[in-house]
Amino acid sequence: MIDPTAVDLSRLQFALTAMYHFLFVPLTLGLSVLLAIMESVYVMTGRRVWRDMTQYWGMLFGINFAMGVATGLTMEFQFGTNWAYYSHYVGDIFGTPLAIEGLMAFFLEATFVGLFFFGWSRLSKVSHLATTWLVALGTNLSALWILVANGWMQNPVGAAFNPRSMRMEVTSFYDVLFNPVAQAKFVHTVSAGYVTGAIFVMAVSAWFLLCGRNAAFAKRSMTVAASFGLASALSVVVLGDESGYTASENQKMKVAAIEAMWETEPAPASFTVFGIPDLAADQTNYAVRIPWVLGLIATRSLDTPVPGIRNLVADNADRIKSGMIAYGALAKLRINPGDDDARAAFAAHVQDLGYGLLLKRYTDKVTDANAEQIQEAAWDTVPNVLPLFWSFRIMVAIGFFFIAFFAFSFWLSAKRRLDRHRWFLRLALLALPLPWISAELGWFVAENGRQPWTIDGVLPTFLSVSSVGQASVAVSLIGFVLLYSLLAIVEVFLMIKYIRLGPEGALGAPAEATAQ
Amino acid sequence: MNFLDYETLRVIWWVLLGVLLIGFAVMDGFDLGVGILLPFVARSDGERRVVVNAVGPVWEGNQVWLILGGGAIFAAWPLIYAVAFSGFYLAMLVVLLALILRPVGFKFRSKMPGTRWRATWDWLLFLGGFLPALIFGVAVGNALVGAPFTFDDTLRMTYVGGLLGLLTPFPLLVGLVSVAMLTMHGGAYLALKTEEPVAGRARRTAFFAAIILILLFAVAGYWSAGLDGYRIAGAFPHDSDSNPLGKAVIRIAGGWYANYAAMPWTLAAPCLGFGGATLAALALRLRWDGLGFIASALAVAGVVATAGVSMFPFLLPSSLDPRSSLTVWDASSSQATLFNMLVAAVIFVPVVIAYTAFVYRVLRGRVSEAQVSADHSSY
Numbered sequence: 001m002i003d004p005t006a007v008d009l010s011r012l013q014f015a016l017t018a019m020y021h022f023l024f025v026p027l028t029l030g031l032s033v034l035l036a037i038m039e040s041v042y043v044m045t046g047r048r049v050w051r052d053m054t055q056y057w058g059m060l061f062g063i064n065f066a067m068g069v070a071t072g073l074t075m076e077f078q079f080g081t082n083w084a085y086y087s088h089y090v091g092d093i094f095g096t097p098l099a100i101e102g103l104m105a106f107f108l109e110a111t112f113v114g115l116f117f118f119g120w121s122r123l124s125k126v127s128h129l130a131t132t133w134l135v136a137l138g139t140n141l142s143a144l145w146i147l148v149a150n151g152w153m154q155n156p157v158g159a160a161f162n163p164r165s166m167r168m169e170v171t172s173f174y175d176v177l178f179n180p181v182a183q184a185k186f187v188h189t190v191s192a193g194y195v196t197g198a199i200f201v202m203a204v205s206a207w208f209l210l211c212g213r214n215a216a217f218a219k220r221s222m223t224v225a226a227s228f229g230l231a232s233a234l235s236v237v238v239l240g241d242e243s244g245y246t247a248s249e250n251q252k253m254k255v256a257a258i259e260a261m262w263e264t265e266p267a268p269a270s271f272t273v274f275g276i277p278d279l280a281a282d283q284t285n286y287a288v289r290i291p292w293v294l295g296l297i298a299t300r301s302l303d304t305p306v307p308g309i310r311n312l313v314a315d316n317a318d319r320i321k322s323g324m325i326a327y328g329a330l331a332k333l334r335i336n337p338g339d340d341d342a343r344a345a346f347a348a349h350v351q352d353l354g355y356g357l358l359l360k361r362y363t364d365k366v367t368d369a370n371a372e373q374i375q376e377a378a379w380d381t382v383p384n385v386l387p388l389f390w391s392f393r394i395m396v397a398i399g400f401f402f403i404a405f406f407a408f409s410f411w412l413s414a415k416r417r418l419d420r421h422r423w424f425l426r427l428a429l430l431a432l433p434l435p436w437i438s439a440e441l442g443w444f445v446a447e448n449g450r451q452p453w454t455i456d457g458v459l460p461t462f463l464s465v466s467s468v469g470q471a472s473v474a475v476s477l478i479g480f481v482l483l484y485s486l487l488a489i490v491e492v493f494l495m496i497k498y499i500r501l502g503p504e505g506a507l508g509a510p511a512e513a514t515a516q
Numbered sequence: 517m518n519f520l521d522y523e524t525l526r527v528i529w530w531v532l533l534g535v536l537l538i539g540f541a542v543m544d545g546f547d548l549g550v551g552i553l554l555p556f557v558a559r560s561d562g563e564r565r566v567v568v569n570a571v572g573p574v575w576e577g578n579q580v581w582l583i584l585g586g587g588a589i590f591a592a593w594p595l596i597y598a599v600a601f602s603g604f605y606l607a608m609l610v611v612l613l614a615l616i617l618r619p620v621g622f623k624f625r626s627k628m629p630g631t632r633w634r635a636t637w638d639w640l641l642f643l644g645g646f647l648p649a650l651i652f653g654v655a656v657g658n659a660l661v662g663a664p665f666t667f668d669d670t671l672r673m674t675y676v677g678g679l680l681g682l683l684t685p686f687p688l689l690v691g692l693v694s695v696a697m698l699t700m701h702g703g704a705y706l707a708l709k710t711e712e713p714v715a716g717r718a719r720r721t722a723f724f725a726a727i728i729l730i731l732l733f734a735v736a737g738y739w740s741a742g743l744d745g746y747r748i749a750g751a752f753p754h755d756s757d758s759n760p761l762g763k764a765v766i767r768i769a770g771g772w773y774a775n776y777a778a779m780p781w782t783l784a785a786p787c788l789g790f791g792g793a794t795l796a797a798l799a800l801r802l803r804w805d806g807l808g809f810i811a812s813a814l815a816v817a818g819v820v821a822t823a824g825v826s827m828f829p830f831l832l833p834s835s836l837d838p839r840s841s842l843t844v845w846d847a848s849s850s851q852a853t854l855f856n857m858l859v860a861a862v863i864f865v866p867v868v869i870a871y872t873a874f875v876y877r878v879l880r881g882r883v884s885e886a887q888v889s890a891d892h893s894s895y
Contacts, residue, residue: 055893066623069576070616076586080601081608085672087601091594092849096857099587103864107580108871114573115875117893122878162850164757166671167594169850334669466602467674476609483613487620494627507892 002360007462009473010082013480015447017074019440020484024068026439029143029190030197030232031061032136035116036129037224043129053221054132055120056503057201060495062117067491069110074480082473086454086464092169093159093176094149101145109138143193144186151182154446155250156455161350163333168458181250184242185446191235192442195402196435198229199428202409204499206428209419214502222418222428226409233402240399240442251456253316253381254449256309259294260284260389269294269306277389309382316355317378320369323356325349328367354458361462383451391441391448398438405431522755523845525854529592530831530844532861534824536588538817540581542701545816546809547575549702551618551645552695555638557706557717562885564638565626565894570709570883572622572895577872579618591857595760595847596831599673600655603665606679607651614647626895645702646695653694656823657687660772661743662835667761676836686739693732697819700725704796704812708805711882719800722808726797726815733789733819740826745771746833746841753845760846765838772826785825788818 035058042050076098079087087095112134119128152159158175159168170176202225205218255261260277261269262284271294275287294306307315326349332342358380359366362373369377405427412418419425450456454464498506520528550571558564571578590597601608617640625637661684664676703722707715749764756762768774775782792815799808827833829844848854888894 059893062623063627066619069579070619073583073615074612076583077601077608077612079590080586080597081605082602084598084602087590087594087598088671088673091590091597092853095587095589095591095594095597095849096853096860099584099591099857100860100864102580102584102587103860103868106583107577107864107868110580111574111577111868111872111875114576115878118573118891119878120893121891162757165759165850170852170856173852173856466598466605467672468602468605472605472678475606479609479613483616487616490620490624494624498627 002462002465003470004462006468006470006473007465009470009477010465010468011461013082013473013477014078016477017071017078017480017484018447019443020488021068021071021075022439022443023436024064024071025143026189026193026196026435027064027200028061028068029139029193030195031057031064031200032132032139032197033194034197034201034224034228035061036132036136037228038221039129039132041224043125049217049220052503052507053217055507056217057221058116059498059506060200060204062113063491063494063498065113067487070487071484081476082466082468083454083464084466084468086459089167089459089464090156090159090455092167093152093156096170096173097145097149097152097176101142101149105138105141105145107138109135109142112138140190143190147186147189148177148179148182150446151179151185152176153453153455154185154450155179155181156458161353163330163346164337166334168455184239188236188239188242188442191232191239192435192439194232195229195236196439198225198232198406199402199431199435201225202229202428203432206425207499208502210422210425210429214504215419217503219413219418222409223413226406226413226418229402230406230410233399233406237396237399237403240396251450252307253309253312254383254388256307256312257383257385257388257449258392258445259306260385261306261308262310263308264311265294265306265308274393275389277385309385313378313382316381317374319352319355320358320374320377322349322352323354324359324367324369325356326353327356327359331367354453354455354460357463358452358460360460380452383449388445388449392445395438395441395445398434401431401434520855520858522851522854525851525858526754526844526848528858529848529854530824530828532858533589533593534821536581536585537824538820540585541698541816541820542813543578543581544575545649545698546701546705547571547578548645548649549698549700550706551641551702552649552699553702553706553718553721554645555642557703557721558714561631561634562889563714564634565888566710566714566883566885567706568622568625568641568895569888570706573879574876575622576619577875579615582615588857592849592854593831593842593847594849595671595758595842599663599665599675599842600659600832602673603663603675604655604658604682605675607655607682611648611651614644617641618644622895645698649695649698650691653691654682654687656694657690658682659832660690660740660823660827661686662746662833662838662841664836665834665840666837667840669761671759671761673840686736686743689732689736689739693729693736693819696725696729696732697816700729700793700796701812701816704800704805704809707800707803708809709882711884715805715882719803719805719808722812723797723800726793726800726812729815729819730790730793730797733786733793737786737822740772741770743772744769745774745826746830746838747771747774748829748843748845756846758846758848758850760840760842762846763839763843765833765841767838775825775828782825785818785821789815789822790818792816792818 035054038050038057039054042054112131115123115131116135119131123131157179158170158172160171162169201221205221208214208218259272260275270289270291272284273288273290275284277284326346329342329346329349330353332339333346356366358377359369359373362376363369412424452460454461550567554564554567558567621637621641621644625634664681665673667673700722703718703725706718707722710718744767746765747768749766752763792811795811796808796815799811831842831844831847833841
C-alpha cells in the first residue's frame with residue numbers, strides 16, 4: 001500500500017515549490033513585454049529616457065528572471081523524483097508539451113536574454129529590439145506549452161488507456177494542443193502576468209514620485225503600464241470567465257465546490273457573492289445571491305441547471321462501480337491478453353477506470369470493495385469547499401479592483417495628472433502585493449479544486465507518487481524550504497537596493513569590490 | 517502516423533537521447549567546468565569577474581540543454597524519467613539544489629560590492645559546477661552496474677537502496693571521469709575566451725585535466741571489462757507496446773564489451789574520447805585555443821557516447837530484478853508520441869542551433885577586465 005505521509009509530504013513540496021516558482025513567473029511574463037514596448041518607443045523616437053527605462057526595468061527583470069530560472073529547474077524534474085507513477089502513467093502525453101516548451105520556447109528566451117543584457121553595444125538598435133521581442137515571445141510561448149500540459153491535467157482529451165503498457169497514450173496530439181481548457185488558461189495566465197508587470201511598474205514609479213525623484217522617468221513608465229495594465233486586466237477577467245465556462249463543462253465538481261453549492265441549482269442558477277459555507281450541515285448560510293449569473297457563467301444559457309455537490313457524489317458512486325468492472329477486466333487482460341470477454345468488459349467501462357482506482361485507498365484489490373467503501377470513495381471526489389470558496393472570491397474581487405484601478409490610472413495619464421494626487425500614488429504602491437496574491441489564489445483554486453485527481457477522472461493523486469520513503473521526502477522538503485527562504489531574502493534585499501538606487505544609480509558604473 | 521516503424525523510431529530516439537546528453541555535456545558542460553575553475557584560475561575580483569562574464573551571456577541558453585534533456589526523457593522515455601529520478605532521489609536533490617545556486621550566483625554575485633559577499637557566491641558557483649559534474653558521472657556509473665529496482669504488475673516501481681548505495685567504487689570512478697572531463701572543457705573555454713593571466717592558468721589546468729581524463733577513462737574501460745554486463749535472453753520483439761516485464765535478461769561478465777566485438781565500428785566512440793582528449797592536451801600546450809576547445813568538445817562527445825554504445829539496447833539495467841531492466845525496446849513512449857516529438861525536433865533543433873550560433877558570433881572575442889568594468893550590464 002502507499003504511504004499516506006509520503007503522499008502528503010510530496011503534495012506539500014510540490015505546492016510550495018510550484019507556488020514559489022510562480023512568484024517570479026508572472027513578473028517575467030509581464031515585464032518582458034513591457035520592456036519590448038518601451039524599447040520599441042526608444043527605437044522609434046530615439047529618445048534616451050526610453051532606453052534608460054528599458055535598461056533599468058530590464059535590470060530588475062534580470063534579478064527576478066534568475067530566480068524564475070532557478071526555481072523552474074525544480075519543476076522540470078520534480079515529476080520524476082516525486083511523482084514517478086504519474087510520469088509513467090501519463091508521460092506519453094504530458095511529457096511532450098514540456099519537451100516542446102524547452103525546444104521551442106525556453107531555448108529562445110534563455111539564449112536571447114543573455115544578448116538582451118550584453119548586446120547593447122554589440123548590436124544595432126533594431127537588432128537589439130528584435131532580441132528583446134524574442135525574449136518576450138519565448139517567455140509567452142513557454143507559458144503556452146506549460147498550460148497545454150496543465151490544461152491536459154484538468155481536461156485529459158486526446159488520449160486512451162493501453163492495457164499492455166499500463167498507461168495513457170496519446171490518440172490525438174491535435175486535441176491535446178487545442179484543448180479548450182488549455183487555451184482559456186493560457187490567455188488568463190499570461191494576462192495575469194501582464195497585470196503583475198504593470199502593477200510592479202506602477203508601484204515602483206509611484207514610489208519614485210512620492211519621493212519626488214525621477215519624475216520624467218516615472219511618469220513615462222506609468223503611462224505605458226496604465227494602458228498595458230488596463231487591457232490586461234480586462235483580458236484577465238474576461239478569460240477567467242471563459243475558464244469558468246470551460247471548467248464547468250468537464251469539472252462540474254470543481255465549479256460546485258467553488259460555489260459551495262450542495263444541491264443542484266435549477267436554471268438559471270444564481271451566483272453566491274458571499275456566504276458562510278457550513279461543512280457539517282452541507283449548506284451555505286447567510287448567502288447573498290445574484291440571480292442568473294452562475295447559469296450564464298457556467299452554461300452560457302438560462303435553461304441549463306448547474307449540478308450540486310450531493311448530486312455529483314451520487315453520479316460518481318455509479319462511476320466508481322463501473323470503474324471496478326474496468327479494473328477487474330484489466331487484471332484479467334494483464335494475465336491473458338487474449339481474453340475476449342475481459343476485453344469487451346474493459347472497453348465498455350474503461351472511461352471509469354480512474355474512478356475505480358479511487359478505491360485503492362481502501363482496498364488494494366479494488367474489485368472487492370463494499371458499499372461503504374464505495375460511498376467513502378465517492379465523497380473523496382469532493383475537494384476542499386471552504387478554502388476554494390473564499391480563494392475564488394478574493395481572486396475575483398482583486399481582478400475587478402485591477403480594472404477600476406487601471407481605468408482610473410489610464411484616465412489620469414490621458415489628462416497628464418499622474419503625479420497630482422498623493423493618495424493615488426500611495427494606492428498604487430499599496431497595490432503592489434495584490435497581483436501575486438490573486439495569482440497564487442488562482443493556482444490554488446485550479447489545482448486544489450482538481451483534487452482528488454492529478455489527471456481529472458483518470459489518475460488519483462495518492463496513486464501518482466513515487467515509492468520514495470517519507471524520510472527522504474521530508475529531507476528534500478526541508479532542503480527546499482531552507483534554500484528557497486535564503487534566496488527569497490537575498491532576492492528581496494537586492495530588489496529593494498536596486499529600486500532605491502533608481503535609474504541613475506543602477507545604470508552608473510557597477511560597484512567595484514570593497515573590503516568589508 | 518506510420519511513416520516510420522516503431523523499431524526505427526525507438527532507435528532514432530536512442531540516438532537523439534545521445535545527441536541531447538552530448539549537447540548538454542558540451543554546451544552546459546563548459547560552464548559547469550568554468551564554475552569548478554572559478555576560485556582557482558582567477559584570484560583578484562577583477563579576474564573573477566572576467567571568468568563569470570566569459571560565460572555570463574551564454575550559460576542560461578546552455579542550461580536549456582539540461583531542461584530539454586529532462587523534458588525529452590519525460591516525453592520519449594517516460595519510464596527512464598520515472599525510475600532514474602525517483603530511484604536516485606537524494607542524489608537528484610543535491611544536483612537540483614546545486615544547480616539552483618547557479619542562476620542566482622551568476623546574476624547576484626557582482627550586484628553587491630562586499631568581498632565576503634562575492635567570495636561566498638564564488639564558492640557556491642564552484643559547488644554548482646562540481647556537484648552536478650560529479651553526481652551525473654556517478655549516475656552514469658550506476659547505470660553501468662545496474663540499479664536496484666523492480667516493477668510490480670501495475671508497473672509501479674520499487675527502489676531498494678538509498679544515497680549511500682550509489683557511492684560504490686566504480687560509479688565514483690565514473691564520477692571522477694566526469695569531473696576531469698568538464699574541468700578540461702571549462703578550462704579550454706576559458707583559454708579561448710579570456711586574456712592573460714587567467715587564460716594561461718586555465719590552459720595549464722585544462723592540460724592536466726585532459727591527461728587525468730585519459731588515465732581515468734582508460735582505468736574505467738579496463739575495469740568495466742570485468743563488470744557484469746546485461747543481455748536480453750532469447751528473441752524479443754522490438755516493436756511491441758512498452759512493457760519492461762515481458763523479457764528475460766541475463767548477466768554476463770564483460771557483457772558491456774559485446775557491442776564492440778559484434779560491431780567494431782562502434783569503437784569509434786571510445787577512440788573519439790581518447791583522441792579528442794589527446795588532441796586537446798596537445799593543442800592547449802601549443803596555445804591553439806580554438807582547436808583545443810573543439811578537440812575538448814569531441815572528447816566530451818566520445819566519452820558520453822561510449823557509455824551509451826556500451827549499454828545498447830539497455831538504458832537502465834536493474835541489478836535487483838534483471839527482467840525489470842529498461843531497454844530501448846520496452847521503455848519508450850508510444851509510436852505516435854515518438855513520431856510527434858521527432859517532427860518537433862526536426863523543425864526546431866536546426867532553428868535552435870542557428871540562433872545559438874548567431875549569438876556566439878555576436879559575443880565573439882576575449883573578455884577583458886576593462887570591458888567588464890565599463891559595462892553596467894556585466895555580472
